[in-house]
Amino acid sequence: MEIAPGKIVDVVDGGLMVFVPYGDLEKIIKRQYNEVQVGLPDGRRISPEQRRKAYALMREIGEFYGYEQSEIKDVMKHDFVANHLKQLQRELFSLSDCDVTTAKEFISYLIDFILRNDIPTRVPLASLADDVDRYMYSCLMRRKCCICGQKADIHHWTRIGMGANRKTIIHEGMPLEPLCRVHHTECHTMAQEEFDERYHIKSIKATKEICKTLGLKCEPD
Numbered sequence: 001m002e003i004a005p006g007k008i009v010d011v012v013d014g015g016l017m018v019f020v021p022y023g024d025l026e027k028i029i030k031r032q033y034n035e036v037q038v039g040l041p042d043g044r045r046i047s048p049e050q051r052r053k054a055y056a057l058m059r060e061i062g063e064f065y066g067y068e069q070s071e072i073k074d075v076m077k078h079d080f081v082a083n084h085l086k087q088l089q090r091e092l093f094s095l096s097d098c099d100v101t102t103a104k105e106f107i108s109y110l111i112d113f114i115l116r117n118d119i120p121t122r123v124p125l126a127s128l129a130d131d132v133d134r135y136m137y138s139c140l141m142r143r144k145c146c147i148c149g150q151k152a153d154i155h156h157w158t159r160i161g162m163g164a165n166r167k168t169i170i171h172e173g174m175p176l177e178p179l180c181r182v183h184h185t186e187c188h189t190m191a192q193e194e195f196d197e198r199y200h201i202k203s204i205k206a207t208k209e210i211c212k213t214l215g216l217k218c219e220p221d
Contacts, residue, residue, distance in 0.1 A: 006038075042099035050103040051095055053128045057110040060121045080109050104130045112138050115149075125149065126200050136177070136204045141213055145180035147199050152178035154214060157192060157203035171211050172218035175203035 006020035018038060022028065055069075062072035073095075081092055084105070093102055107130040114121060115138050126146055129135035139146040146152070157175035179187060187195045196202055204210070211218035 042101040044100040046098050046100060046103040050130055053107050053130060054095055056123060057128055061119060064119045080106055084109050108134050111135055115142055115144055132202055139178045140176060140204055140210060143178055145183055146178050146201050147183045148180055150180040152180050153184050155179045155184050155187060170219060171206045171216035172208055174206050176206050177203050
């Protein structure tokens with residue numbers, strides 16, 4: 001696929017008007033160009049807070065595997081670019097001046113890597129997450145406490161009354177949080193909103209995919 005730069009020249013109802021300067025009419029005809037993929041780069045630059053989070057996460061990974069900071073940065077950036085970016089985005093980036101969206105996706109990639117490989121961290125991952133929804137989803141799917149990383153119970157954000165049979169309740173659509181026994185118990189000693197604010201977390205509504213992965217009852221297909 002050939003990549004040609006262009007500019008957004010107008011915003012219309014339901015879409016964008018893009019102009020791509022291209023002078024090789026013969027190539028257009030020969031290659032039968034009739035569809036395009038448009039990349040929309042984020043015009044904002046990485047924030048100091050995002051940069052701090054990315055380096056803190058890479059430091060945790062590097063120390064676990066015995067890599068120097070510069071080594072683990074190269075390894076993680078190359079894997080992220082090769083395997084986790086869309087085709088139009090696949091170019092090496094710098095944490096000194098990349099865009100906000102790339103930084104956000106890279107931070108989420110690092111957190112997913114830590115969760116997937118059971119890497120212990122000194123700093124709670126929730127405090128380093130740039131995309132809290134994605135972080136909560138990753139913890140929920142892996143049954144890891146979103147506060148400390150230990151094995152988690154599934155906490156129902158909307159409290160279920162005593163005597164309710166949790167095996168027969170339809171969980172699909174219910175807001176959930178993955179909490180270890182210690183934090184689950186703590187949660188029940190205070191208002192839910194107070195607990196979420198204390199640890200900077202939020203609930204995730206259970207989708208059919210989440211229910212099936214966690215063995216929770218959902219609506220029939």
